[in-house]
Amino acid sequence: AQTVTQSQPEMSVQEAETVTLSCTYDTSENNYYLFWYKQPPSRQMILVIRQEAYKQQNATENRFSVNFQKAAKSFSLKISDSQLGDTAMYFCAFMTIYGNKLVFGAGTILRVKS
């Protein structure tokens, strides 16, 4: 079974600075997908970024980028130029390439301070 671990329950960052959220996972699969989802206090889960394991290039979406280290089974999220609206719970999630369900970590609460 796959597991996802987020070792930082809470993080804080000053507005305009950069923060990195950690995620590690365990799987015996070679091909899979990794995701970061954001859940603001309103609770609607929003996709932030997605990475296919067979792609060596790290995914980037505007201020959000990942550091995908397949051998280490690590998938961290970097948020540059943090904004107050980035305050939310962030979840790392895993899905096998033939799977039909997301496996989530416990989440990291990120607070952006002005």
Added chain:
Amino acid sequence: GAGVSQSPRYKVAKRGQDVALRCDPISGHVSLFWYQQALGQGPEFLTYFQNEAQLDKSGLPSDRFFAERPEGSVSTLKIQRTQQEDSAVYLCASSLERIGGGSQETQYFGPGTRLLVL
């Protein structure tokens, strides 16, 4: 079009009561998922539909939980004889299609139904 919608947004039930939670997926989305999110935790998979077929119900915690999607669109999650441990947020998600042997499409989530069992 509109995103995934869920109703009710909040539900308070007395222990032993039956509840029904509704999910309206994004129009045209073939796949539909239900997740349970306990307070302060990540969502956990409950069940998955492809059109009207329930292909995976391995995450349903007991036979008190039942889900259906009779016409391949709206889905209902029913919990019979609710218990206090059923208190959680129930999230519905949908995705566009299922390619090959698995869903490769991004799942889009609804706002959730917060269930409190007293």
